[in-house]
Amino acid sequence: MTPPELRDLLSDALALWEVPGRVGVDGGGVVLAGLRVAAASKDELPIRWWIERAGHRRPCTSVSGLLRGVRNAVGAGEGEARRLRVAGA
Amino acid sequence: MIPVSVVTGFLGAGKTTLLRRVLADPAWADSAVIVNEFGEVAIDHELLAASEEVLVNVSTGCLCCLVRTDLGTTLMELRRKRAAGEVPAYRRVLVETSGLADPAPILHALMTEAPVAETHRLLSVVTLVDAVLGPAVLGRHPEARRQVMLADRVLVTKPDLGDAAAAEAAVRRLQPGLPVRAAERGAVEPGWLFAPGEPVVPTDAEARHSEGVGSIVIEREAPVAALALTLWMQALAEHAGAKLLRLKGLVALAEEPARPMVVHAVQHLVHPPEWLAEWPGDERRTRIVLIGQGIPRHFPARLLAAIEAEVATA
Numbered sequence: 205m206t207p208p209e210l211r212d213l214l215s216d217a218l219a220l221w222e223v224p225g226r227v228g229v230d231g232g233g234v235v236l237a238g239l240r241v242a243a244a245s246k247d248e249l250p251i252r253w254w255i256e257r258a259g260h261r262r263p264c265t266s267v268s269g270l271l272r273g274v275r276n277a278v279g280a281g282e283g284e285a286r287r288l289r290v291a292g293a
Numbered sequence: 294m295i296p297v298s299v300v301t302g303f304l305g306a307g308k309t310t311l312l313r314r315v316l317a318d319p320a321w322a323d324s325a326v327i328v329n330e331f332g333e334v335a336i337d338h339e340l341l342a343a344s345e346e347v348l349v350n351v352s353t354g355c356l357c358c359l360v361r362t363d364l365g366t367t368l369m370e371l372r373r374k375r376a377a378g379e380v381p382a383y384r385r386v387l388v389e390t391s392g393l394a395d396p397a398p399i400l401h402a403l404m405t406e407a408p409v410a411e412t413h414r415l416l417s418v419v420t421l422v423d424a425v426l427g428p429a430v431l432g433r434h435p436e437a438r439r440q441v442m443l444a445d446r447v448l449v450t451k452p453d454l455g456d457a458a459a460a461e462a463a464v465r466r467l468q469p470g471l472p473v474r475a476a477e478r479g480a481v482e483p484g485w486l487f488a489p490g491e492p493v494v495p496t497d498a499e500a501r502h503s504e505g506v507g508s509i510v511i512e513r514e515a516p517v518a519a520l521a522l523t524l525w526m527q528a529l530a531e532h533a534g535a536k537l538l539r540l541k542g543l544v545a546l547a548e549e550p551a552r553p554m555v556v557h558a559v560q561h562l563v564h565p566p567e568w569l570a571e572w573p574g575d576e577r578r579t580r581i582v583l584i585g586q587g588i589p590r591h592f593p594a595r596l597l598a599a600i601e602a603e604v605a606t607a
Contacts, residue, residue: 205599213599216592220532252603267599268528275532 210234217271221280237278294414297386297403298487302421303430303437304392307450311421312389314479321483325371325383329391365406368413395436396443400559417487420444424455428463441467442538442584446486449475468508468584511594513579516547521604525597530561536588542581
């Protein structure tokens with residue numbers, strides 16, 4: 205995901221979570237709400253993203269993990285507690 | 294599995310009239326009907342001409358509020374009586390909701406309550422919108438909009454008394470591409486009305502969004518990896534929550550692209566995937582429709598693209 209693609213995805217996510225704010229491209233990552241999200245280098249795999257805030261760095265290994273981490277960091281809660289469930293299961 | 298169809302529509306839309314007509318058809322007379330009336334005095338069930346033994350009235354309140362007890366209990370009791378020969382061997386169940394019912398809890402109950410979901414299968418949701426008051430009702434009442442957004446088919450009733458085209462347009466603003474027919478006094482083929490719900494891809498891009506509700510279409514030329522699809526649906530359920538009302542579509546899975554997989558979910562509840570024997574028509578690409586409220590238009594597609602790229606490099 206390129207930084208502009210990441211910006212667009214996280215901008216949509218903020219709107220979905222009803223969190224006001226803007227997302228901007230910043231070098232190899234994006235900045236939003238006091239956070240910086242940066243792509244990890246290839247030799248850091250399986251880490252794909254870093255969420256950075258005031259001296260703290262949180263690794264994320266997936267897009268799902270990234271969204272969850274950003275959501276928590278911006279104070280939008282932990283998402284829908286009821287996870288995907290197969291009917292009748 | 295006993296197929297169950299839900300007939301919904303706002304107060305006075307003509308649900309009972311429709312069911313009377315359906316039950317008068319010999320091919321559909323072997324239907325059990327569960328009627329939910331909102332109010333202390335139940336009338337609708339008296340108007341239905343179905344066999345008394347397979348007509349159940351639930352008039353203790355709005356079914357969507359009581360559904361976790363009443364509907365499940367009623368369905369299972371009916372099934373027990375059928376097995377015991379106490380009621381005719383009905384072949385399907387038609388649930389008439391009250392006009393004020395939000396269909397989502399009803400669908401949840403059908404899909405999740407353990408004994409019900411193991412013995413019954415939600416076949417379709419039919420919503421009635423009347424041509425006289427329908428457009429105004431859809432504008433004023435969120436329950437009416439949810440009835441349309443969760444529908445597989447819409448029947449515009451009373452076209453002889455009102456503006457059927459306006460009613461259809463109001464429906465399409467909420468769910469573009471939805472199969473819609475107009476009929477006087479329920480004069481429509483039950484086979485069309487209660488056919489299994491199939492995903493429909495809207496074609497009117499301008500109508501996809503209104504008042505924060507509407508449908509979002511995901512189309513993919515290349516087959517989608519099963520893992521990517523699963524992660525995407527999981528992330529949608531997690532982050533859209535109750536804003537995601539329904540998801541339905543045909544998917545070309547990378548693991549088996551020759552035949553389409555049918556995906557169907559109500560909020561975070563997913564039907565077990567089904568497979569069609571072959572692709573309907575010439576188009577063999579993934580088409581998924583999301584019905585939701587307040588979901589940014591591009592979020593689902595951007596999320597899927599990001600997850601697909603991630604899965605491809607895993």
